[in-house]
Amino acid sequence: MTRPSIIALSARTAALCLPARGALYHLPATAKWRLSSSDGDNQMRQGETSLAVPLLHELQPRTRYRFEAEGFEAVEFDTPSCAGLVDAAEFGLVLDVLPEDFDGARRNAAALREAVAAVPVGGTLRVPAGVWTAFPVKLKSHMTFHLSQGAVLRAPSVRRGWPILPARDASGRMLGSWEGLPADCFAAPLHAVGVKELTIEGQGTLDGSGDRGDWWTWPKETRDGARRPRGLHLVSCSNVQLLGFAIRNAPSWTIHPQGCRQLTAAGLFISAPFDSPNTDGFNPESCRDVTITGVRFSVGDDCIAVKAGKRGPNGEDDHLSETRGVRVSHCLMERGHGGLVIGSEMSGGVHDVSIENCAMVGTDRGLRLKTRRGRGGAITDIAMRSVLMDGVETALSANAHYHCDADGHDAWVQSRQPAPVDVGTPVIDGVTIEDVEIRKLAHVAGTFLGLPEAPIRNIKIRRLKIVSFNYEATAAPPVMADGIRPMRHETIVSEQADVDCDEPALLSTAAISTHFE
Structure with missing residues (x-):
């Protein structure tokens, strides 16, 4: 049997690869799996997957897990620690703002900026379930941006007031671009x-x-001095x-x-x-x-x-x-x-x-x-x-x-x-x-x-x-x-x-x- 490999780990998510012979995006056959832990998260989970690269969500930080799948060797992994969990809803996010609501999208962007600033080094910002319309959000170093199941972070449909990423920064480094050349462009709805x-x-x-x-x-x-955003x-x-x-x-x-x-x-x-x-x-x-x-x-x-x-x-x-x-x-x-x-x-x-x-x-x-x-x-x-x-x-x-x-x-x-x-x-x-x-x-x-x-x-x-x-x-x-x-x-x-x-x-x-x- 072959051993699954760990592709990526965060405090709450693990991405694994099940290297079955002939697997492309899907496995040749669905595999049943079981996830257990001896510390922190004592609830055993089980399910089945048809994917060669399944993801495990809603894990506990700083916890050792054991993953077992039919036809594969067991693999153990440790999730990293999280320095603190910040809930974006606590900063005044407004649910179900319409895409054309300029003021509502601007208020939500301000709330998300405050929430990002509040995340400690090594911490996580969680966006809860719901539809949240906001102008572009800029992320920072040493953080996790977590979109809960059922959460939709949506850009507004109005372009008025949309921030622009300049072609270059003060040192001359290319920031905004278009088809491989420096160019002012509208900032992406989520960017860093x-x-x-x-x-x-x-x-x-x-x-x-x-x-x-x-x-x-x-x-x-x-238009308005910029190219389209990503x-x-x-x-x-x-x-x-x-x-x-x-x-x-x-x-x-x-x-x-x-x-x-x-x-x-x-x-x-x-x-x-x-x-x-x-x-x-x-x-x-x-x-x-x-x-x-x-x-x-x-x-x-x-x-x-x-x-x-x-x-x-x-x-x-x-x-x-x-x-x-x-x-x-x-x-x-x-x-x-x-x-x-x-x-x-x-x-x-x-x-x-x-x-x-x-x-x-x-x-x-x-x-x-x-x-x-x-x-x-x-x-x-x-x-x-x-x-x-x-x-x-x-x-x-x-x-x-x-x-x-x-x-x-x-x-x-x-x-x-x-x-x-x-x-x-x-x-x-x-x-x-x-x-x-x-x-x-x-x-x-x-x-x-x-x-x-x-x-x-x-x-x-x-x-x-x-x-x-x-x-x-x-x-x-x-x-x-x-x-x-x-x-x-x-x-x-x-x-x-x-x-x-x-x-x-x-x-x-x-x-x-x-x-x-």
Whole structure:
């Protein structure tokens, strides 16, 4: 038998992984479990789980627990201590304030500020059950923000009086951003800047109210001097845990860790309507050591988009920093433009990213790398292993002619003729695909389009299995570049890319591009 691993612990929550053979987001079979304690919490609990990453809630601080599940070895763990529990309701929070009630949302924000300030170092702020509408709340270091079961912290629908996060702080560090560049943006409904040792947890919900007001009607604009807010924005934070809560209806990107270190997200549910603009699920940007596990996605854009900033139009690069060490496992991507996406903002470099034991159902693409001339930077050491793709239109893609930004269709970006290699030339080197199963394939199993001056290197594909095709699919270009021919039910096509596949029959000799200079 295998032993469950402890992914994350707080005083009241534990995230575990049950490493069953063949487990993706769900276990192959439901497992009964039992939780007991010999000190502090004497009430034995039991239940069953279908999840590979179950969470245990409402634990007691500073207590030793023993967890037993069918088919696994027992595991023991100790919850950390809590320096004090603060109840947000004691600071004058008003229940059921309407989303359009400016004064009520402002009063609740003031109450939450007082409550956050009252939390001792190492303590917990608990938001009780109920719907609480408040303007953005800023968290601090060495605290836990606990959303009780049935609690909904909801942003207002009115933009008047909404705080703005400036593009940079006094030292020049990037704070607000938009698509990889410093920019004033509205503060996220829940946000933190420069904090350490922060946990956001619970069985409650963060609601960004993107479906109210006008947020989704101006996706690429600036209004009132700022860009749209994220749902949860973490800037230059370290040692952060995000455990168990649901987050929905973000005004733009849902969870955006920016310049963070040592971040773990486990057991979340991230959702937005399928037609909501740029509501990516989880976008780590210029971050190191990020773990995303047991997370369920159903969003209007990419489920996970790994980024590293964008070089400015005049070559500005002082805000750039690499992303390195992103681990994605046991996640379910039910809908979205892409399952795991890297780019297109990758000028600082994206390195050492893996996705394992995940299921992608109905996404447009599975693994997607996208960049273009002018970006610079490198994407290296990317791995996908033991992933099921069901109803994914294009399973694997890498595109170095991505037609983003105002000049994306210009000849110098889209030309298939070699261009001079300079600081703006992006590099993709090292992509490993192993044990991927594709069901109901629509367009193409893999398409890799590199630059003639910088071909994609070291793509290794092993044990790729195409089980079935979507026979109702119509042919369409599988990547967003000019001059791409429509495809339907194709295997692996490449242009300016080095692809090594253990099944040569999967390598197509068909061209990706139509006649294109």
